[in-house]
Amino acid sequence: MQMAIISFAAGIWIAQYQPRLLSGTALILITTGLTIGGAAALQWYKSGVLRENLFRALVLLVAFGVGFAWSGWRAAWRIADELPPAWEGRDVEVTGLVAELPEPSEQGVRFVFQVEKAAGPVPQRILLSWYAKERGAESATAPVVRPGERWRFTVRLKRPHGLVNPNGYDYEAALLERGVRATGNVRSGPPPALLDRFVSQPMILVHRLRDAIRDRFSAALPGKEYAGVLIALAVGDQRAIPDEQWTVFRNTGISHLISISGLHVSMVGILVAWLVGKAWRRSSRRMLRLPAMKAAAAAGLVAAAAYAILAGMGIPTQRSLIMLAVVALALLGGRQPSGSQVLCLALLCVLAFDPWAVLAAGFWLSFGAVAILMFLLGGRVAAAKGWRAAVASQLGITLATIPALIVLFNGFSLVSPLANALAIPLVSFVITPLTLLAIVLPLTGLLDLAHGLFGLLMVFLEWLAALPFAMWSQAAPPAILAGAAIAGVVWLMLPRGTPARSAGVLMVLPMLAWVPERPAPGTFRMTVLDVGQGTAVHVQTARHELVYDTGPAYRQGGDAGARVVVPYLQAAGIGHIDRLVVSHNDLDHSGGMSSVLGGTNVGDIAANFVPEGEADGKGKPPVRPCTAGEAWVWDGVEFRVLHPRAEVLGKISDNDASCVLRIAAPGGSVLLAGDIERATEQQLVGSEGPALASTVVVVPHHGSKSSSSDAFVAAVSPRAAIHSAGYLNQFHHPHPSVLQRWTDGGATNWRTDGQGAVLVEVGARDVAIAGQRELAPRYWYGH
Structure with missing residues (x-):
């Protein structure tokens, strides 16, 4: 099963790098061929015509084709909801809902708008910017919108378009993943009209709650330097964190802690499961009705799901939530799946829901880090325990992610192990719980304490980030060198006693030493x-x-x-x-x-x-x-x-x-x-x-x-x-x-x-x- 899922993922990944979409006819033919081929292979295997190894190869081929076709169908459906070129730059009246958490700025506000009615062929989801000076009012105060509000706007739209540069961020791909099929501005005339203050829908309720928590945190920490970090830990909104702080986080390798990561979701689920399990065992009546392990698994899953939804369901949170769900459901059903099965099922669910996830750096780092931990901690004759296991895991992840970090971000932090040694326990087990407790208990002191502790952490992080050797930076290497480095890292992480294990270093060095070709003199x-x-x-x-x-x-x-x-x-x-x-x-x-x-x-x-x-x-x-x-x-x-x-x-x-x-x-x-x-x-x-x-x-x-x-x-x-x-x-x-x-x-x-x-x-x-x-x-x- 695991190899079939990996093959399915490979098909999705290859499909995302196609220069053009296949036609609907081609997708129908591929889908039909896969269905017939898969059914025939299964029948031949049952009748003994196909040998086991050949059948497995055919299964992998079919899984790859299914991934490729699924990605193509999803892309075709999404792209079909587009703004016709003739409607670009034209004013059009739209009515709809503020669908997600708005992004306020000094100039105005940006938000996803779910169109209910339009005076033209407008996509269902559009990204609007509403600037203060376009409101038609004398005041320069930025407009305020809330999730769930119904508005009538006159907007000027354009098709999704981003800046395209060598090795640059692909904004158009990000919009496609979010289902946003047009962007534009709110116009001043006729004036925007608020039709309903709140329209209840399941996800809009979540975004309304996130908006309220963000406002409460901002009001409780006015002008505080790290308020944006606590908001990010609470509801996953990172926009209030200034660029200077992100530079420190990147240079020290702790950016994963500032996002609501899989670690935080898992921590919440495990903590709630432990507390419920302890309480459940105190009642023999409850124990007779339902074993404590099953009650703890169900409670932990509900808590993790609530936190993941509150965080906006990013890829790391999706992965962790699905993995926890697989484990919890297995425990409830009396089964015990292996770690690789859990990880692959999470991979399948994430990509089936979001095939564009393979374009995000977080996808590779999230799944890669968990796979590395499983590889390091599983199947060893004498595995390290306690603090030795934590140190070995951190060093292993730091080493194993070097090729990916260079490919994705053109560098990696050399001080990351030292920074994470302090940041992981402090952020994960002290600052984040205090922040989450402040959501439930509106006590300003909790936020002040969390803010003060993070301020102390930042003193250490800023010192590390300022070291001249804090970051290794280089050009993005060719794929062949990156592939060789990944193979070398895997070889280095094999158990002690593996012949010539240290030779893996020789496979990593060419990537680290690579320098792009420069023009010749006179050119x-x-x-x-x-x-x-x-x-x-x-x-x-x-x-x-x-x-x-x-x-x-x-x-x-x-x-x-x-x-x-x-x-x-x-x-x-x-x-x-x-x-x-x-x-x-x-x-x-x-x-x-x-x-x-x-x-x-x-x-x-x-x-x-x-x-x-x-x-x-x-x-x-x-x-x-x-x-x-x-x-x-x-x-x-x-x-x-x-x-x-x-x-x-x-x-x-x-x-x-x-x-x-x-x-x-x-x-x-x-x-x-x-x-x-x-x-x-x-x-x-x-x-x-x-x-x-x-x-x-x-x-x-x-x-x-x-x-x-x-x-x-x-x-x-x-x-x-x-x-x-x-x-x-x-x-x-x-x-x-x-x-x-x-x-x-x-x-x-x-x-x-x-x-x-x-x-x-x-x-x-x-x-x-x-x-x-x-x-x-x-x-x-x-x-």
């Missing part, structure tokens, strides 16, 4: 990142790194530096930027600067303004001017600033003061034009003339019709014009007339809003260009 690589409505460009030569602009600050919170640029650099194995060029001080170009300065080491900044603040206490790098005449050569590649002249600074607009940079190598050249407009373009054509000619241009001002004049297009005369713009942005960039102008000038238009990050390889003799959505296509792109 360079450029990536125009997909940051939405803004610009961020990475340029790499044989031994140097340059970043041009840092992307926008986002309205819903955060910025492109933290969400896109720094994760991209980390995945590429880049921890040092030789030069950060910021074209001008507009938020769509400089909004992510502080995050980039805080997340990487920067040699110097080329900018014509004074950056604010410091880089996470590291001090600001030196700032140099970015004015015409500045030039340097890195590894046979020439960098030259064409604009602005020093004497015009302060006399022209910010857009026209953009730093224009040309990068040239023997095989081709690139022009980065910032936000310059027609007047500056005309001046550049007159002053630079033939020097503007480039193979590739990152189009001025995101393709605004106020830029890209005929004379400028003719002077640059590129083979490729790259437009860095947000999907369905409010400025309608790039303008159709601009696209046509570059096409008429002989260029192929590339767009980050449609093709994701654009990768440009300037080789020794030619230039190659590709879009990330085409390099790594997924069936949900465009749906």
Whole structure:
């Protein structure tokens, strides 16, 4: 059974990486073939035609096909509920319910809306943002909504769309998993109308309770530094935890404790089961009616289920709840399943309900950690006990998860065993119980005590996180090296006495030593990142790194530096930027600067303004001017600033003061034009003339019709014009007339809003260009 479930899971996993969905006819044929094939194999086996090993192979093949087909059917059903392209960007009236826990911010609130009635073909579940200034009121107070409220809104929607970058977070996949098939904003006219204050539905009752607990905790801990952590432990809402704290958690390897993890759900279930069992044994009458073990199992399961539902049923909580349910039901039925059977049944249930779970890092880490523990603690002749078992388990999990952490997060914490040695018992057995007790007993003292204890823990964690060797960071390795490392780790964890067990280290080292290939001298690589409505460009030569602009600050919170640029650099194995060029001080170009300065080491900044603040206490790098005449050569590649002249600074607009940079190598050249407009373009054509000619241009001002004049297009005369713009942005960039102008000038238009990050390889003799959505296509792109 276990191998069949694993094969089923493999089929689901492969299906999620298909570039396009199979047609309905193909899925019907596959399903029919699997049914006939499975029935025939079973009949042949019963009649003795098939041998046992061949039958097992056929079972595994059928299970793989069932997983593949099930994933395809689920995807087809979900994607069918979509917003037609013709309805994007149109105002439409919808009526429905606030379906989940809202996400408040300083700017407004975001929430999942369950549509009951609409004046158009709107999907059943949409994600809406309601900003304060769009309410049509004079007050800037952010709107407040509650789960279960029925509203009538006028909304402007678009199909699910996310930023697509190399090794980046796939927002479109996350929306698909949540069943959200359109996103949009609440419009101010006609004004939103609250129709009902509460509509009772089972899950809405749960979200209403979670909302009330969150509000009570926030009111009880006003302005407290770690209130967000206690809210996360209580109801699974992590949005109030600031990025600085998440950095400490990641660097010390305790992020799993801050989420409501399987450990917490199991702890609640086991604790309640123990208490009920102790109480049950005190009554002989109860013991005669029902054995104490069965009563304890039932009570523990109910408690664990209540906590998991309150936490929002994430993958780790699903896995733990299902495992506890299997064990509890087995005990109630007088059976005793093995650990592998329990884990595989949990795997089957999770993927049958949510086939997109395989795309989440938590899925692999959650199931992997439990499998590792079973492997370490089971089947040993002389297994360790007590504190020795705890230490061995922690060290084993730390070692075994190294390949997965490098693949998923581009690094792992070297101080994790020490941090978890204190954090696991304190968070799991003291802070979390106090927090849960505060849900039942509205005593502020319980929360104050939990908050104080976590504050003491953070003193230790912050000291560990600040150590220079706290984190091992590197580029995401190729699959073959990651696979070899996993095999090496498994070999290392075999029981003592296994021949050449230490040789497993040799299989891990190639992954740890791997460094991505860099451009050869005299060539360079450029990536125009997909940051939405803004610009961020990475340029790499044989031994140097340059970043041009840092992307926008986002309205819903955060910025492109933290969400896109720094994760991209980390995945590429880049921890040092030789030069950060910021074209001008507009938020769509400089909004992510502080995050980039805080997340990487920067040699110097080329900018014509004074950056604010410091880089996470590291001090600001030196700032140099970015004015015409500045030039340097890195590894046979020439960098030259064409604009602005020093004497015009302060006399022209910010857009026209953009730093224009040309990068040239023997095989081709690139022009980065910032936000310059027609007047500056005309001046550049007159002053630079033939020097503007480039193979590739990152189009001025995101393709605004106020830029890209005929004379400028003719002077640059590129083979490729790259437009860095947000999907369905409010400025309608790039303008159709601009696209046509570059096409008429002989260029192929590339767009980050449609093709994701654009990768440009300037080789020794030619230039190659590709879009990330085409390099790594997924069936949900465009749906």
